[in-house]
Amino acid sequence: MIINTPIDMHLHLREGDILKDVLPYTENQFAAAVVMPNLVPPVDNKERLLSYKEEILKTAKNFIPLMNVFMRDYNEDELLELKELIFAIKLYPAGITTNSEGGVKGIESVYPVLEMMQEFEIPLSVHGETHGFVMEREREFIPVYEKLARDFPKLKIIMEHVGTAEMLDLLDKYDNLYATVTLHHLLLTLDDVAGGMLNPHYFCKPIIKTPKDRDAIQRFVKSGHKKVMFGSDSAPHPLKNKLKGAAGVFSAPVILPALAEFFEGDIETFQKFISDNARNNFNINVPEKKVEIVKEEWRAPYIVGEIKPMFAGKIFKFKVIS
Amino acid sequence: MIINTPIDMHLHLREGDILKDVLPYTENQFAAAVVMPNLVPPVDNKERLLSYKEEILKTAKNFIPLMNVFMRDYNEDELLELKELIFAIKLYPAGITTNSEGGVKGIESVYPVLEMMQEFEIPLSVHGETHGFVMEREREFIPVYEKLARDFPKLKIIMEHVGTAEMLDLLDKYDNLYATVTLHHLLLTLDDVAGGMLNPHYFCKPIIKTPKDRDAIQRFVKSGHKKVMFGSDSAPHPLKNKLKGAAGVFSAPVILPALAEFFEGDIETFQKFISDNARNNFNINVPEKKVEIVKEEWRAPYIVGEIKPMFAGKIFKFKVIS
Known part of the structure; x- marks a missing residue:
């Protein structure tokens, strides 16, 4: 089968050696990817953005990085300049995910920026979790998504890496809400993290949840819902950091083979999920x-x-021809 | 304060060097402990039982090990002989916990043994989890406890390491059901395992669950309920095995200091929980x-x-005088 212009709507590439190790897997399978800005220091200004993009383009020739910047109190001039260079601005609730310690605390503190983003048609990308109990953080964040959707009706808001069934119901309730779904939230549950031996390689934020949540995500994705887009959240961490408890699943090498199995021949829905919905x-x-x-x-691959x-060493029925 | 004859109703001591490392912490704090039999091979006959007990007594002089054996198809002669040597027989649903691969699959396959245990007044100790989703395994096991309690009304059945609120409701419903509570299920939630960085040292089976479950366990323990007994399930694993995902929390070194803080001066309830309920x-x-x-x-201690x-390096307000 031929997949046309696959786009990964949520990707972590890191910098330096890791970027060189991981990017070929995405370049091999995707036309483009939205590159997340949570580096140390974060990508939150034009200079850092351009130098990071240049580093990516040095490694990947046949690949378009769609750059995101980290939310902060941008002024109008900065936003107008960034508008031409970025895909979206990424909002992390403070302290919840890797390298997001600089993220905003109260959503309202960024309202002036969100006003301008709405005006300038810059999408907002959100890691939607509260500081509550780990299995409930996404559910608890739903009112924040609803408030944002109502307060900024023309701002396009992406609920990233949706892992909780109820979040998907927001898509039909608010025109301006969209969702990305990762491979691991689509296929796994907390059983894959902690059901047998503890598996740190499937530990991520938002944590992979219940069979009920996974099944709801699968139904939405198989339905071909127009607002559900693939975003891997592939997040490489060296083994030694994973063994220290770092959060993130490195799924980039296995995405298209795993999705080809998941869609079981339904190429039309596969194409929408992996590309058309995002482009439209x-x-x-x-x-x-x-x-x-x-x-x-x-x-x-066993190791990169x-x-x-993810799925290290697993034999898939499908192979990507590079 | 003076605690009289503390008993740990659920303890893993292992063998060899580990036993020598860990047992002094229990001996220092407890008069006795129920020693679990899930070694490799399991403790499931008189010879293995006696040699294991001897090994324990060589290390701890001022300490009474109350021995358990692993469930299998014991015959009447074996049971009559074991009766004088053991505290209880431990039932693991197959494949759920460490070294429990030999555990029974269908509860009814051990009914002939349970009949004899009831007659000979040998208590039954149960690791109550199904093979379902990791957060629901205890809840799903509740009907099995109810069936056992009804089918063997004179068999004393211990629901070990209770981690799910609803299980505690069975205590007042069935005369012959009892419960042990661990330090980690009493004080922690899944947030301590996976809420921040992944913490393999608090990964155990049954998995530590929600704030709602923890709060219910705390209420039951603080109420002084007569059928709730302390059982640490302290389960030592070398660091290298924990990093490979082994399940178990090694709480032995910190039990009395942590419980003294938890009971906040209510020595009467502390005494019941840590000793009197079990003895009665x-x-x-x-x-x-x-x-x-x-x-x-x-x-x-940081390391043993x-x-x-558990709580490695933490400063407590209380200290055990040895």
Whole structure:
């Protein structure tokens, strides 16, 4: 099968050696990806943005990075300048995810920026979790999404890496809410993290939740819902950091083979989820890139640099032809 | 304060070097402990039982091990012989916990043994979890407890390491059901395992659950309920095995200091929970041993042999005088 112009709407590439190790896997499978800005220091100004983009483009020639910047109190001039360079601005509730210690605390403190983003048509990307109990953080964040959606009706808001069934119900309730879904929240549950031996490689934020949540996500994705887009949240951490408890799943190497199995021949819905919905919802214009997937056994890598990927060593029924 | 004859109703001691490393902490705080039989191979016959008990007594002089054996298809002669040597027989649903691969699958397959245990007045100790979703395994096991309690009304059945609020409601519903509560299920939630960085040292089975579950356990324990007994389930694993995902919390070093803080001066309830309830419910006759706890700052060990304890390095307000 041929997939046309796949786009990963949520990707962590890091910098330096890790970027060099992981980016080829995304370039091999995707035309473009939204690159997240939670580096140390964060990507939150034009200079840092341009130098990070340059580093990415040095490694990947046949790939379009759609850059995000980290939320802060941008002024109008900064936003107008950034507008041409970025896809969206990423909002992390403070202290919840990797390198997000600089994230905003009260949503209202960024309202002036959100006003301008709405006016300038810059989308908002949100890591939607409260500081509550780990299994309830997304559910508790739902009122924040609803408030944002109502207060900024023309601001396009992306609920990133949705892992809780009830969040998906917001998509039909608010025109301006969208969702990305990761491979791991689509296919796994907390059982894969802690049901047998503890598996740090499937530990991430938002934590992978219940079978009920996973099944609801699968139903939404299989329905071809127009506002549900693939965003891997592939987040590479060296093994030694994962063993110290770092959050993130490195799924980049296995995405298209795993999704080809998941869609069981329904190429039309696969195409919408992996590309068309994103392009239509956000008018993303990137050069066409056809990616061929063949039905042929393929084994996922056991290790990539110092990083253990999702489904390491697993044999898939599909292979990407590079 | 003086605690009279504390008993740990659920303890893992292992064998060899680990036993030598960990047992002094229990001996220092407890008069006796129920020693669990899930070694490799399991303790499930008289010879293995006696040699294991001998190994324990070589290390701890001022301490009574109350021995459990692993459930299997014991015959009448074996049971009559074991009766004088053991406290209870431990039932693990197959494949759920460490070294429990030999556990029974269908509860009814052990009914002939349970009939004899009831007749011979040998208590049954149960790890109550199904094979379902990790957060629901205890709740799903409740009907099994109810069936056992009804089918063997004179068999004393201990619901071990209760971590789910609803299980505690069974105590007032069935005369013959009892419960042990661990330090970690009493004080922690899944947030301590996976709310921040992943913490493998608080990963155990049954998994530590929600704030609602923890709060219900705290209420039951603080109420002084007669059928609720302390059982640490302290389960030492060398660091290298914890980092590979082994389940178990090594709480032995910190139990009395942590409980002294928890009970906030309510020595009467503390005494019931840590000793009297167990002695009354099961007619446990062990020599009296007074343990003194003083209000003095004490720092929990960072490491014991190769094992990282619960609350490693934490400063407590209470100290056990040995």
